[in-house]
Amino acid sequence: MEREKPTYKQGRRALAVCGDQLGSKIIALLLRDSGYQARSLPSTSSLEKAGVLEGVQLLLLTPMPELGAERRKALLASLEAIREAAALTIMELVTPSTEEWREEGVKDEAWHKVPWPCRFTELERRIEEALLTEAR
Numbered sequence: 668m669e670r671e672k673p674t675y676k677q678g679r680r681a682l683a684v685c686g687d688q689l690g691s692k693i694i695a696l697l698l699r700d701s702g703y704q705a706r707s708l709p710s711t712s713s714l715e716k717a718g719v720l721e722g723v724q725l726l727l728l729t730p731m732p733e734l735g736a737e738r739r740k741a742l743l744a745s746l747e748a749i750r751e752a753a754a755l756t757i758m759e760l761v762t763p764s765t766e767e768w769r770e771e772g773v774k775d776e777a778w779h780k781v782p783w784p785c786r787f788t789e790l791e792r793r794i795e796e797a798l799l800t801e802a803r
Contacts, residue, residue, distance in 0.1 A: 668689050675757055680703050680704055680705075680798065681704040681705075681722050681723045681724055681725075681775075682695075682703050682704065682705040682706075682723065682724065682725045682726075682727055682794070683700055683704060683705070683706055683707075683708050683720060683723045683725075683726050684698070684706070684707045684708065684726075684727045684729060685711055685713070685714060685727070685728055685729070686708075686711070686728050686729030686730060686731045687730060687731060687733075688709070688710070688759075689731045690729045690730070691707040691708065691720075691729050692707045694707070694727065694729060694790075695707040697787060698791075698794075701791055703721070703794075704744045711731070711734075712789070714726075714745075714746065714749060715749075720753050720755060722750065722789065723753075723755060724751075724755070724756060724798065724801065725755070725756045725757070725758060725794060725797060725798060725801075726746075726755055726758070726759060727758045728746075728754070728757065728758065728762070729760070729783075730760055730761070730762050730783060732764075740791070747778075750777060751773060752776060752779070753791070754801075756778075756779070756797050756801050757777065757778050757779070758778075758779040758781060758793065758794065758797055759778070759779070759780050759781070760781050760782075760783035761780050761782060762782075762783050762784075763769070763782075776801070777801065777802050779793065780795050782794050
């Protein structure tokens with residue numbers, strides 16, 4: 668059975684996937700197969716390099732169990748500044764154990780949380796919704 672391709676037709680559809688190294692690579696490959704321009708970033712530290720997110724419309728964060736609570740909070744705070752400067756949408760895959768780490772302070776249409784694990788078709792639907800929301 669062939670998967671439906673994304674229907675987002677507005678300009679760039681470039682995604683970057685960051686977090687767990689193996690999980691990020693797998694998700695990026697699956698997203699490429701679905702028609703997105705997806706790439707995996709080697710680590711969260713690469714996010715601070717100039718130009719690494721150039722042309723990226725959506726940053727997908729995979730769960731990062733290796734980060735402690737304090738390091739994760741610091742990362743999320745730095746991403747908020749990056750998100751605003753780059754006009755970037757961020758989608759965070761949250762597991763039941765990490766969901767409480769994300770403070771509810773950021774409540775806007777540019778930061779999305781998706782329960783993880785979920786079906787890949789559900790992830791694609793959520794990405795599509797986030798991209799369409801940003802296009803408005």
